Amino acid sequence: MTLKIAFRNILRQKRRTILTALAMIAGFTLSSVFIGWSDGAYSDIIAMFTRNRIGHIQVHLQGYLDKPSLYKTIDNYESIGETIGSVKGVEAWAPRVYAAGLGSVGEKSTAVQIIGIDVAREVVATRFNQKIIAGRGFSMASMHVEREAILGRGLARILSATVDSEIVLVSQGADGSIANDLYTIVGIAESGDETTDRMACYLHIRDAQELLVLAGRVHEIVVIVSNINHVGKIARATESRLDDAALDVAPWQEVAKSFYRAMQADKQGDLIGRIVIMLIVAIGVLNTVLMSVLERTREYGVLKAIGTKPVQIFSLVICEVVIIALGSIVVGALLGILINHLLSIYGITLPQEFTYGGIKFQTMYAEVNARSLIVPGVTVLLSATLVSLFPALKAARIMPAKAMRTH
């Protein structure tokens, strides 16, 4: 009967119900689009950041991440890579060699980061071939006889290097010798990460190993997983499968700590949005529910007089608000899904591109996810219920004789 009375009261005051529902629907939809948009943007950033650059998981020798060194190498990387590849959820892996050096093209010289990559694996893991914006990619590993180099776009600009020009790399070999050699620039790459592109000089992994006297050794194994949301679980599984205390298995959140923390801090901004939405809902609901209780004081008095318990009156008021909230959540969810879906297809192109974590963005896309429905749903339901507690208590505590004297 409580539900029946609640439903009929909702229908009786159509205008008030619509106003209350509109406040809730607006709050839900705003919150849903806000979250969908923000999650979509962050997903894009994370995808670009991990897939193009650092991978989802990295394996190093213990201590390498804190203090990288030419000498902290993984020796039998092929067999370790195969073990990693057998972990469920791992899509690809690629070994890398890193060293600092000096690059010279003609009269110009600058500091470079030598990155030795396994071309075949890197193409699969980080879509390396898609980053080539001029010239061509590396010859495949089996054919590697040339000393080929691919420069990051920024580095090419600094050195005024063009495709087919030659670059001299000077560094330190792992045996203490001076490492230097001449390479032909076969292509220019753009990773989307400006910082990397200003220093990156990619070599075939075997060329890099030869230059740095690191035969059969690498500094890093980058791992790509099929579902980024399971990265923590897969990292733990990888660590357990490797079972080697000398190796450090780190998910991307640990590899790029400052980037991750900055992103988490940005996400805290969501909370402010949510508070604003809670206030919109709360003010709308409090006003209408208080008015409703005030207008129906006499009815509550009668209900109490004929034997309805205070808790039943309390439930009746809460029930009305919850019904409106649930209806509003359904409508708000449909609107939120529709808007987020459209924004996930068409996105919004900003007048100017911006850089986040070194990665450039111009068009931002939203995404439809469970969070964009659950968080606003809980927020609307909770704020509406909390706000109606006071009017509900007021109604439950009504003194019947006094209530029935009101008109």
Next chain:
Amino acid sequence: MKNNDVIVTEGVTKVYSEDSVPVEALRGIDLAIQSGEFTALVGPSGSGKTTFLNIISGLDTPTEGKVWLSGKPLSSMSGNELSDFRRDNIGFIFQGYNLIPVLTVEENVEYIMLLQGVPKAERHRRVVAMLEEVGLAGFADRNPPKLSGGQQQRVAIARAMVSEPAIILADEPTANLDSKTGADLLEMMSRLNGQTGMTFIFSTHEQMVMERAKRLITLKDGQIESDEIKG
């Protein structure tokens, strides 16, 4: 207090302090009403009839004094206990009908039985019989606002009596009815009083109610002026 006293009041005083000048509505009422009485509270407007009915039913609290209902002191009952007591023992007929506008006639009448947990079939049977009794058969699905004042009062009477409470408190029950309907309903209540031993307490101005009452209590300025038991 005697064994068959259903309502006993002792020194009941009620002062309304809502306005700047306190109004003394009842002044030290001592009264005992026994089970099965058919009592009319009479007196001019403002004499304290409605206030007295409200206080003896726990709808309002006395400023001073005590009330016992079926031997239980009202002041010792919690909000829930009072609600349960009213639900199971008292039927109200209010001056202004006080029906629930969003419920149909049938739902209004069955509401108390629903709170009592009476099974659906039994509820339906009793509602049909009671609506027949008050002359509203065929009005079950109507909404109260679409009924005349007299019809609404009959629904209120049906609601009060359908669960067969021990006590019926009626505030001007026939005031909005035409004389024939009023007489018919009064006849019905008188019959129920005789058949079931329900206690009826009316506040009234109506001569026909006073004539049928077996006990006539006259209030004046919040005090009992006379208490006459008819032979």
